Amino acid sequence: MKRLALLVALCTATTAQAAQDTAGLVRYVACPVYRDTDAGRKSGCWLADDRETGKRWDVTESPYKPDWNFAVLVEGRPSANTAQPCGAPALDPVRTSRLDIPCTRHMIPAEGFPGRRYTLPRRNIAPLSVARPVPPGPYAERVFPVYFEFDKDFLVYQYDDWLIDNAVTWIRAAKPKKLVVTGFAATVPEKVSGLELAERPEAAQERAETIAETMRRLVPGLKIETKWEVAAKPTDEPDADGLPWQSQRRAEMRAVF
Amino acid sequence: MVRRAHMACDCALKSAIEPMRKGKRLMHLLPQKSFALPLAALVLALSVGARGGDVPDRWWAPGEGRVLPAVLDYDNANGTLRMLAVGGPLKTAGHPFFEPLGKDGRACVTCHQPSDAMSLSVDSVRRQWDRTNGKDPLFAAYDGSNCPTLPQDKRESHSLLLDRGLIRIERPWPAKSFNGNPVKPDFTIEVVRDPNGCNSGPTYGPEAGKISVYRRPRPVANMKYLLAVGFPFDPKQGYALPLDPEDGKPQSGNLMADNRAGSLRIQMEDAATTHLQMLKALSPAERKQLQDFELRVYTAMQVSKTGGAVDSGGAVAGPARLRDSEPGALGSIGEPVWSEFKGWEKIPADEAAKLTPEQLAMRQSIARGARVFREKMFLITDSAGINSRVGFGNPVRNSCVFCHNMSQMGNDVAPGQVDLGTTTLPFADPWDDLPLFRVTCTGRPHPHYGKVIYTYDPGFALTSGKCADVGKITLQSLRGLSARAPYFSNGLAKDLRGVVDYYERRYSIGYTEQEKQDLINLMGVL
Structure with missing residues (x-):
């Protein structure tokens, strides 16, 4: 029982810590910049500058990508991958949310950067024609x-x-x-x-x-x-x-x- | 399959032999040149109805009682369109698709002609006007004229149909429900310009509860593809697909320009009460006959006038392929769109030697066109349904197959409501004979046009009630294009060159002249 209580306490502490720990994360609002790289479909790059730090981040990996006419709220973690195919260090994981704040649209050329060849994201669903494996029971709340x-x-x-x-x-x-x-x-x-x-x-x-x-x-x-x-x-x-x-x-x- | 092919051959042969007995030249029924067709394809190419002599006119008038053969070919400027009726010949006498059901004497076939890929070309409209001095039921006051209030005996009262192939579509305003859910539109609509009188006055217009827009009839063929559902979600709307209240199955959302009908039943009931002016409801037996027929019809180009049969020399296109393929496949993860022409990319020297230089060049051009369609990347910008709200970003780099993504058909696997700008300013061409509406968003502004939008046709927004959907028109099949000009929902492009030119204007694609011609040649044989 004691062990269970300790485990619960530990878990709670870890959860709270993980949930609130923003160390190493970045969060800012910016007008997005589209870099016109061409490595095939969906290969353009999205960049966003953090005005406070003066850093430009590659935010392309966001599941919801920016609109060049509107500001974005950027939230992410600097990627462990140091490659810069878009000409800036990447945030990954990253989220961009479109805000109702107008921006001057800005597109820059590829300038030799290759961009990323499109690959299906990890979270993509199979067509309906593909049967989903039945998850095993027992089932509970x-x-x-x-x-x-x-x-x-x-x-x-x-x-x-x-x-x-x-x-x-x-x-x-x-x-x-x-x-x-x-x-x-x-x-x-x-x-x-x-x-x-x-x-x-x-x-x-x-x-x-x-x-x-x-x-x-x-x-x-x-x-x-x-x-x-x-x-x-x-x-x-x-x-x-x-x-x-x-x-x-x-x-x-x-x-x- | 074998049985189906035999039935088709029997019918085609019989139809072809009949004129011979009457002393007509069989060669007249064959393609103009020999294209080394396989025997089966050669037999299939024999057909009726389109090529003069004693054969019936290419216009199918309501109530004629003809038999619709299992294989029916019609020539057009780019070659031969073939229609296949799965299950064999159909007696049209008494069939609700072919019989006049309402007071204006029209039948479904009036606007869905076999020679026009089950749509309606403006050439056929003009021909029918000239043949009947404007008395054909096609020109019914309700929607075959610019407005019922106009003098119906004057050509100019039917100018939108005669010049652009447009039928008047009357939509209720405000929109009341979509997919069974009540709708409170988040926009207001005012009439800026009403050149035809059907959006103002005591009877017509938003204040009278009606909005008139003008659209091209969509093809009633290859329906299994338009009804196919590839994935359970509508990424453009951010919901799971709606369910058909009758059978509980998800709806494709690809039937009508404004997606006002999610099923064939709703579509046919809508058409019967409006276009046919039917005073009573379709009976269950009539609905069943209509649905059965619509699911049996396949149409596509069979022969390129210059390049030969599209299922020869390594190409595997044509209506039989459509009939026999599984619908709903996404080209990017399965069979690439228009890869039916891959066999014409590299034609072996011995095969090439059998072709005329013109045939060879056309086949190579069509194959290149398929590649251009799939591979020529450009920036798609400010197009709702693509750049918003799905999350692809604005802009996004992609090619024609981004939206025209279903294998064999080129319609959208997801519900295809997209705003290309064809009906909405500033992208649409300036036309003074169409009504112009001012839409004002009362909630969030439109993601690309802002708070105030000027449009000839709000499209899907008239169904969903959402300002964000203004200008969205459902993508349609790209099959049988050669038989049914003009193109886009409002006939914006008078020919295939006009389609390519519109995309070039809209997205600054940078097509070379060769690429444009290759695309035109491809689209001409779909």
């Missing part, structure tokens, strides 16, 4: 998180669809009594690059309803409840890739038996 851009409820392609597809495969096999979908929003303001950023409280409800609607379509007949919470706290779920801000912007699907 389980939570599936899904993550979003800043202040948005839009399912991120080759990220959220993969998370949901995995969840649906499990849910179809496990047949829970109901699904409780809780939307979270990071509504506590934080100062980033001189801007006070906070998600709208409504984003929490929008996320819950978006996921609920998608799950109604994917698992017809499943009973679904929606809830929402503001002032979201970070988690250390692996699919947030160790980015605490990403983990705050989520919806959770709790399968209840």
Whole structure:
């Protein structure tokens, strides 16, 4: 019992530490720069300059890429890979969220940098014609998180669809009594690059309803409840890739038996 | 498969032999030159209906009671279009696709002509106007004229149909529901210009609860591809695909320009009450007949006028391939789009020696066109459905197959609502004969156009009620293009060169003249 309590305490401490540890991470707002590299489809580079540090980062690996007309919120960790195919050190993992702040569009030439040849991201779903392996039981209550851009409820392609597809495969096999979908929003303001950023409280409800609607379509007949919470706290779920801000912007699907 | 082929051959042969008995020249029914066709393909190439003599006119009028053969060929400027009816010949007498069902005397076939790849070319429209002095049911006041309020006996009252092949589409305003969910539009719409009178006055226009837009009829063929679902999500909308309320299966979202009908049932009911002016609902038996027919029809170019049969000399294109292939495959992870022409990329010397220089050059050009289509990269910018909200980024480097990505068909595996700018300023050409609307977003601005948008046709936004969807038009199949000019939903491009030129203008692609011609030659034989 003592051992279990110690383990729980350790886990809690580790979780809290991991969730709140932002050491080594970067977070800033910038107007994106498109470097026109050409290594085939989807091979252009996205760069963003951190005004406070004066550093330019390669943010191309974000699952949701920038729009050259709008500022982006950049969140990421400097990559261990020192290669610079886009002409700047890379953040990886990295997230970029489009903000409603207009930018002057800026494109620079490749200048000899090759860019990256496109490869399918790790989180991509198979066509429907490919049978999903049935996850083994026994099945018990389980939570599936899904993550979003800043202040948005839009399912991120080759990220959220993969998370949901995995969840649906499990849910179809496990047949829970109901699904409780809780939307979270990071509504506590934080100062980033001189801007006070906070998600709208409504984003929490929008996320819950978006996921609920998608799950109604994917698992017809499943009973679904929606809830929402503001002032979201970070988690250390692996699919947030160790980015605490990403983990705050989520919806959770709790399968209840 | 063998049985199907035999049935097709039987019909084609019989149809071809009949004129011989009447003393007609069989050679007239054959391709103009010998292209070393395999015997089966040669037999299949014999056909009826399109080439003069005593054979029926190429225009299928409602209620004629013809038999639709299993194989039906029609010539056009680029070669021969072939239509296949799976399951053998069809008696059209009494069939709801071919019989006039409503008060205006039209049938489905009126706007979905076999010679026009089951769409409607502007050449056919003009020909029918001239043949009937404008009395054909095609020119019905409801939607075959610019507006029912105009004098119907004047050519100018039908100018949009005669000049651009456009049919009036009346949409309710405000949009009320999409996929079964209530919709409260996040934009207002005002009429800036109403050259035809169908968007103003007591009866028409947003204030009267109706919006008139003008669109090309979409082909009713190769339907299994348009209904195919490759993945469970719509990445452009950020949801799982909606389900058909009837069978519970996900909907492809690729049927109609504005995606207002997610299933064939909804599409045919919409068409019956509007285009056919049917006063009662389609019966279950009629719906079943229509659906059965629409799923049996395949059409594509079979013969290039210069290059020969598209299923010869190593190429494997044509309608039979469409009929026999699995739909819904993504070209980037399976069979590359238009790789049917790979066999013409490197034609062995002994094969080349059998061809005329023109044939050889055309085959090589078509094969190059397929490569250009897949491999010529350019920056796609400010196009909703691509650059927003999916997350590909704005801009994103890719080629034509980014969107035209389904093997064999070139439509979008995902629901294909994309804004190329063909209907919306500043990208659309300045046309003074189309209505112009001012859309004002009341919530978030449009991701690329901003708060205020000027458009000839809001497209998908008239269905979804979302400002972000203004200007989005569903991509369609690229099959049978040679038979159904003009192109794009509003007939913006009068020919295939116009299609290439539009993309060049829109995205500054930098095609060479050779690449443009190769693309045109490719599209001409799809």
